[in-house]
Amino acid sequence: MIKTLHAFRLFLAGLLASLALGAHAQLSIEITGTGASRFPVIIPIFENEGRLPQSVTDVVRADLERSGLFTLIDTGPLPMPESVMPDLAAVRARGADAVLTGSLVPLADGRYEARFRLFDAQKQQELGAMALPMSPAQNRLIGHRIADFVYEKLTGLPGYFATRIAYVIKSGPNFELQVADADGMNAATALRSREPIISPAWSPDGQRLAYVSFEQKKPIVYVHTLATGQRRVVANFKGSNSAPAWSPDGNQLAVVLTKDGQSQLYALSADGSGVRRLAQSAGIDTEPFWGADGNIYFTSDRGGSPQIYRIPASGGGAQRVSFDGNYNVSPRLSFDGKLLAFITRNAGRFQVAVQDLATRQTTILTDSARDESPSFAPNGRMILYATDTGGRGVLSAVSTDGRIRQRLTVQAADVREPAWGPQIR
C-alpha cells in the first residue's frame, strides 16, 4: 500500500514524499562565538555507560559545549556513580562550578534507567536529580534530555537540545525538505522535489509541517504529517498561496493569498476549510506570524516601504511595530512574547535584528549581508536563520545578546529556509 502510494505521488507530481528516509546530507555545526563567561562543568562518564553501543554523556557534553554557555572540564575515564556523594572540594580544585553524577541501572526488560544528579560545587548543594528509562538505542534522545536538565538548572532557562529543526537543501536542480535534531544529527528527508520548497512552519505539537511547494508551477500551501509522510493541500486558490503560520492552538493557519487581488492575509482551518480574511490593505501584506500573545505580526508595504505591523488575531486595526530603516521583514515573536526577531536592511545588507517590544530598543545581531528567515529556539535564547558564506547557503544561529554564534553547513549543497521546532514535553 505504501509502495503504491509512493508510485502514485511520483507519477502525479514528479516528487517523492518519504516516510523516514535516511539522510545522505549531514548538517555539521561549528561554533563561531561563545558567551562572555562560560560556566565550567564536569560531566563524567556514567556508571555502566560502556555497556551501551553509543555514549550518552558524549551527547550531553557536545550539547552543552555547543550552547556556548559552558566549558567542559575533562575528568578522564572514571565514572562518578549517581549513588555516591561526589567530592565537591575536588571538583572545585579542578576549576569546575558544577558536576553531574550518573549511573545506568539495568532493567529486567533489557532497557536501562539513566539516573543522574547535579551538584553546585561552590554552594556545596544538590541542584536536582532525575531518572529516565531508555533503550540502548536511545542514547541521543536521552543525552539531549539530560543536557536540557543541566542547562535549565544552571541557566534558569529551559534547554532546547531535544528539539528538531526543519530546513530546505538545494543541490543542483533538486530540493529536499529535511528534518533533523537540533544538533544536526538524524537528518531525514520529508519531501524531495524538482521544484522549490519554501517557508516550512512547525505545528505547535511538532507533528506536522506546513510549507509552500511549487510542484504545480505555482505556490501552493501543504500540510505534511511527518510520521506518515501524508500530505494535504490546504490552500490552492487562484493566484499565489504562501507564507503559512500556525495558530498557537494548532487548529488554524494564517496564509497569504492573492485570490482577491494583491497578497493579503487570510486564516483557514488546518484542513484547509473555512477561509476568512484577516486584514485588508491597499498594498502587500505577507509573512504572518501568529504570536502566543494573540497578535499576528506581518510584513506590509502599506506605508510605502516594507515594515512590520501587528493586528489582533481576533480582528482590529493594524499597529506599526518597526520604525528604523526602510526594509524590515520576516517577523518572528519569541515564545514569551517579549522579543521580535526580524530581518532589517542596513546599508544594503540584510541582517538579523531583535526588538525588545517593551522598550522598542532594536539591536542588529549579525554582521553578514544576506540573512533571511529567522526563527527562535523554543527557549527564546537563540535565533536560527539562513545566510551565506562564499556564495553558498548556510544556516547560522545567534544568541539574542549577539555573543553566541554557530554555523550549520551541508557539504556541497545550499541550506536555506530554517525553522526551529517546538519544545515537546
Next chain:
Amino acid sequence: MKKLVLPALLALTLAACSSTGPENGAASVQDRGTGVATVTAGSAKGSGIAALTDPNNILSKRSVFFDFDSFVIKQEARPLIEAHARFLVQNPQMKMLVQGNTDERGSREYNLALGQKRADVVKQALMLLGAKEAQIESVSLGEEKPRCEDRTEACYGENRRGDMLYSGEF
C-alpha cells in the same frame, strides 16, 4: 482600426501604472533563448497555435522585464503585450499563466508578493487590451526560479520579469 485602438488602451495602462515608480527607456523585450532569431516588433502574422512556437513570430517571446523595485511595464514591452492580448482575444479557448519573478535580494516571501505584483500588472495590461479575466491566472514564483544565477546586475535584470505561458506549457 484595431491596430490603433490597442496601443491607445495600452498607453492608458502604462500611464495608470507609472504612478507606482520611475520609468526609464531600457530595452525590455529581449531574446533570452538560445538560437532563437530576433524578431522585429509587431510581426505577429499568424494567430494559430503554431505561432506560439514559431521563432519568427513575436508570440514566441514570452518575457516582460522590469526595472529594480519597479512594477511598471516599459514602453518596449508594448508590442509583445499587444501581440499576446490579440492572440488571447482571437483564441478565447486559450488559457494563460503569467508567472511573476524577482531577483534574489531580500525576503523570499516578500519577493513572492513583489513577483505577484509584476504578474498582476501583465495580466491587467492583457485584460485592458481585450483578454478575458477567466483566460489568465497570475501567480508568482518570487525569487525561486532564477533564469540566471550570477550575482550581477545583468543577471538580476534578467530575473525581474513576467513570463506568459499558455495551456500545455506549464
